[in-house]
Amino acid sequence: MGDVREPSAAPCNGSRDIAEENQESKLTSVAGRRSQACLSDPLEFHDLQLLGAEDDSIDESSPRGVLDKFSTSMESAKTRKESEKPPKTSTSDSEGQINPGAPIHWRGFFRSLKEGPAAHLWTMPPLKSVPKLTRKKNKRIRDSVTSAFTTFFDADLCYFKSSWKNFTLSELEAATNNFSHENLIGEGGYAEVYKGELPDGQLVAIKRLTRGSPEEMTTDFLSELGIIVHIDHPNLAKLIGYGVEGGMHLVLQLSPHGSLASLLYGSKEKLDWGIRFKVALGTAEGLHYLHEGCQRRIIHKDIKASNILLTEDFEPQISDFGLAKWLPDQWTHHTVDKVEGTFGYLPPEFFMHGIVDEKTDVYAFGVLLLELITGRMALDSSQQSLVMWAKPLIMKNSIKELVDPTIAGAYDSEEMNRVVLTASMCIHQDPEERPQMSQVLQILKGDESILQQIKLRQNSRLQSSYSEEPCDPDETNPATYLNDLHRHMEVVLGHHDEG
Numbered sequence: 001m002g003d004v005r006e007p008s009a010a011p012c013n014g015s016r017d018i019a020e021e022n023q024e025s026k027l028t029s030v031a032g033r034r035s036q037a038c039l040s041d042p043l044e045f046h047d048l049q050l051l052g053a054e055d056d057s058i059d060e061s062s063p064r065g066v067l068d069k070f071s072t073s074m075e076s077a078k079t080r081k082e083s084e085k086p087p088k089t090s091t092s093d094s095e096g097q098i099n100p101g102a103p104i105h106w107r108g109f110f111r112s113l114k115e116g117p118a119a120h121l122w123t124m125p126p127l128k129s130v131p132k133l134t135r136k137k138n139k140r141i142r143d144s145v146t147s148a149f150t151t152f153f154d155a156d157l158c159y160f161k162s163s164w165k166n167f168t169l170s171e172l173e174a175a176t177n178n179f180s181h182e183n184l185i186g187e188g189g190y191a192e193v194y195k196g197e198l199p200d201g202q203l204v205a206i207k208r209l210t211r212g213s214p215e216e217m218t219t220d221f222l223s224e225l226g227i228i229v230h231i232d233h234p235n236l237a238k239l240i241g242y243g244v245e246g247g248m249h250l251v252l253q254l255s256p257h258g259s260l261a262s263l264l265y266g267s268k269e270k271l272d273w274g275i276r277f278k279v280a281l282g283t284a285e286g287l288h289y290l291h292e293g294c295q296r297r298i299i300h301k302d303i304k305a306s307n308i309l310l311t312e313d314f315e316p317q318i319s320d321f322g323l324a325k326w327l328p329d330q331w332t333h334h335t336v337d338k339v340e341g342t343f344g345y346l347p348p349e350f351f352m353h354g355i356v357d358e359k360t361d362v363y364a365f366g367v368l369l370l371e372l373i374t375g376r377m378a379l380d381s382s383q384q385s386l387v388m389w390a391k392p393l394i395m396k397n398s399i400k401e402l403v404d405p406t407i408a409g410a411y412d413s414e415e416m417n418r419v420v421l422t423a424s425m426c427i428h429q430d431p432e433e434r435p436q437m438s439q440v441l442q443i444l445k446g447d448e449s450i451l452q453q454i455k456l457r458q459n460s461r462l463q464s465s466y467s468e469e470p471c472d473p474d475e476t477n478p479a480t481y482l483n484d485l486h487r488h489m490e491v492v493l494g495h496h497d498e499g
């Protein structure tokens with residue numbers, strides 16, 4: 001694991017709406033992922049110089065790793081024998097163990113990007129030779145390295161890619177009034193986001209990668225593109241196009257209300273409970289799709305209030321796929337040796353062992369729910385964690401103390417109970433105990449059968465926990481935790497009054 005940089009007030013730490021002082025703190029590797037390095041034309045003057053450089057950190061579970069391996073494997077596919085295929089990884093893999101691909105292939109890839117979507121169709125392997133993945137076929141197909149890349153190049157992808165527009169620099173400049181400060185609507189650890197208007201009147205958000213070394217920018221850009229190309233869901237941000245002249249740009253649909261962070265913390269008008277609940281449900285739907293609904297398991301890795309954008313009618317859309325990872329089916333989890341993400345949203349197993357899987361996002365989603373309930377930031381101005389503040393109140397079932405004073409008395413208490421219960425389960429220290437997103441959805445929607453199931457499961461664990469010596473009087477005591485969870489169940493199921 002890399003060192004963890006202390007949170008800093010530097011503008012490149014944590015994304016924010018310009019109108020708002022978001023105090024999130026990004027974790028970065030010591031390599032200086034967020035170092036200031038604004039390039040006038042990274043692709044032109046490297047094109048990519050860096051791609052010819054040695055790189056031993058390719059990550060197979062990232063789009064970049066997949067692309068590199070695709071290129072390599074396409075060359076050697078003809079000679080590859082069955083016995084030479086990599087063994088199945090039954091538990092995990094780490095970034096350091098991934099065999100690097102041949103960087104030279106990236107040049108062609110970038111040339112294709114510059115040429116635009118039409119070029120991709122030519123540079124891709126003929127579709128006839130690429131089996132289209134279905135969930136049933138995946139198991140077998142994914143055992144082969146070569147075929148792992150077919151997900152990136154399948155027919156759907158071609159369709160989506162060809163629907164993306166390749167913007168020239170002058171088109172982007174015209175849309176944003178030359179990237180003027182007045183058009184700047186957001187700023188993150190990697191990028192500046194500008195509001196833009198296309199000639200047909202469509203409003204867009206243009207994300208311009210500005211920070212990090214050229215290599216980091218390239219990785220971030222490709223990671224985000226490589227993930228976005230695979231996803232299509234109403235609760236995920238929509239890409240309209242991209243631009244690789246004069247820098248790396250993603251052109252996204254504009255979210256007229258900005259991010260959840262800007263609405264919760266940067267606006268005088270307080271969000272009413274109805275919108276908060278809608279955001280909780282929609283974000284859960286989006287995450288459920290990423291984890292279980294698309295062709296590959298996608299772990300977002302940076303779920304937080306500033307990465308939840310809101311449409312005109314306050315439908316949430318998960319954005320910013322710069323840190324997202326693909327997880328092969330046969331891996332239980334992925335292990336990283338550098339820490340990336342945002343303070344306040346990362347689960348203990350990530351800090352301690354670098355473990356990344358769906359439960360990483362589930363934990364962060366739990367923190368997001370706490371923000372919706374309490375109106376408090378994941379980390380406050382004195383770096384106090386919301387989880388630490390909220391857990392004792394959850395344990396006491398003090399919903400009234402938990403709830404944002406601005407919505408006191410103005411919420412549906414059944415919904416509130418369900419959201420508090422879900423949050424408490426999602427932030428469980430033990431990832432095994434956290435629910436999957438499919439279960440989260442069921443709980444949030446008030447499906448009593450799942451609540452009864454969980455209750456029965458908790459009961460049996462409660463009994464076995466009581467027979468064990470309590471090791472710690474605080475939250476790590478499983479008996480205490482489960483007992484409190486049990487009380488939440490009672491409240492949610494309507495068998496008990498709120499405390």
Ligand SMILES: Nc1ncnc2c1ncn2[C@@H]1O[C@H](COP(=O)(O)OP(=O)(O)OP(=O)(O)O)[C@@H](O)[C@H]1O
Nearest residue numbers: 014015017186187188189190191193205255306320
């Ligand atoms: N499509 C959009 N519509 C409106 N505002 C947006 C849009 N995309 C991004 N923003 C604003 O810009 C901010 C930064 O964007 P984003 O999180 O994508 O950048 P980043 O540099 O990748 O951030 P991070 O530090 O989280 O990695 C967001 O928090 C949001 O306020």
